[in-house]
Amino acid sequence: xxxxxxxxxxxxxxxxxxxxxxxxxxxxxxxxxxxxxxxxxxxxxxxxxxxxxxxxxxxxxxxxxxxxxxxxxxxxxxxxxxxxxxxxxxxxxxxxxxxxxxxxxxxxxxxxxxxxx
Amino acid sequence: xxxxxxxxxxxxxxxxxxxxxxxxxxxxxxxxxxxxxxxxxxxxxxxxxxxxxxxxxxxxxxxxxxxxxxxxxxxxxxxxxxxxxxxxxxxxxxxxxxxxxxxxxxxxxxxx
Numbered sequence: 001x002x003x004x005x006x007x008x009x010x011x012x013x014x015x016x017x018x019x020x021x022x023x024x025x026x027x028x029x030x031x032x033x034x035x036x037x038x039x040x041x042x043x044x045x046x047x048x049x050x051x052x053x054x055x056x057x058x059x060x061x062x063x064x065x066x067x068x069x070x071x072x073x074x075x076x077x078x079x080x081x082x083x084x085x086x087x088x089x090x091x092x093x094x095x096x097x098x099x100x101x102x103x104x105x106x107x108x109x110x111x112x113x114x115x116x117x
Numbered sequence: 118x119x120x121x122x123x124x125x126x127x128x129x130x131x132x133x134x135x136x137x138x139x140x141x142x143x144x145x146x147x148x149x150x151x152x153x154x155x156x157x158x159x160x161x162x163x164x165x166x167x168x169x170x171x172x173x174x175x176x177x178x179x180x181x182x183x184x185x186x187x188x189x190x191x192x193x194x195x196x197x198x199x200x201x202x203x204x205x206x207x208x209x210x211x212x213x214x215x216x217x218x219x220x221x222x223x224x225x226x227x228x229x
């Protein structure tokens with residue numbers, strides 16, 4: 001399978017705990033994105049990386065959210081001191097811009113569903 | 118701020134007929150538009166895209182139309198098939214910006 005993979009697929013945690021999610025992008029893709037999706041809404045952009053550089057993080061929901069992509073391959077999204085409002089689907093996507101084009105389609109993983117009790 | 122809007126939460130069509138899904142946007146800086154399809158328990162799957170230099174893009178049964186003056190795009194599926202039943206998301210981004218904005222989605226049901 002050469003698609004985007006995410007682990008775990010489901011995570012149940014208690015309020016106040018820290019959680020970390022992993023995303024493995026399509027191997028040749030240099031861009032990686034994190035989104036959050038709540039019920040009845042479309043994905044909401046959080047942050048993105050080009051290789052190991054985090055180029056946009058102003059849309060992270062709070063300072064409890066952080067993401068890393070240390071070697072430009074897989075990425076992790078961490079939520080510290082989880083709150084019930086953090087319960088959502090967290091989606092990862094990757095892309096590789098086509099030569100000579102600024103446009104790029106993002107390919108999504110299956111997501112990690114977080115439930116905060 | 119809801120910069121991309123899909124005002125119809127659901128649509129039901131008969132197999133073989135045309136499905137038309139609509140999307141409106143407010144940000145005139147958007148220059149790239151995409152449609153994604155999502156099945157339950159899966160991530161969104163890229164379907165078709167269009168850049169602002171075009172007003173139509175076709176891929177098999179799927180055609181996307183862009184009306185820049187109205188800030189409106191639509192996805193036509195002809196003929197519709199039961200396997201097309203899914204949630205469809207419209208998305209937009211601007212100037213190569215990777216900050217893609219999504220609509221809330223339209224649930225399409227194609228009845229046999």
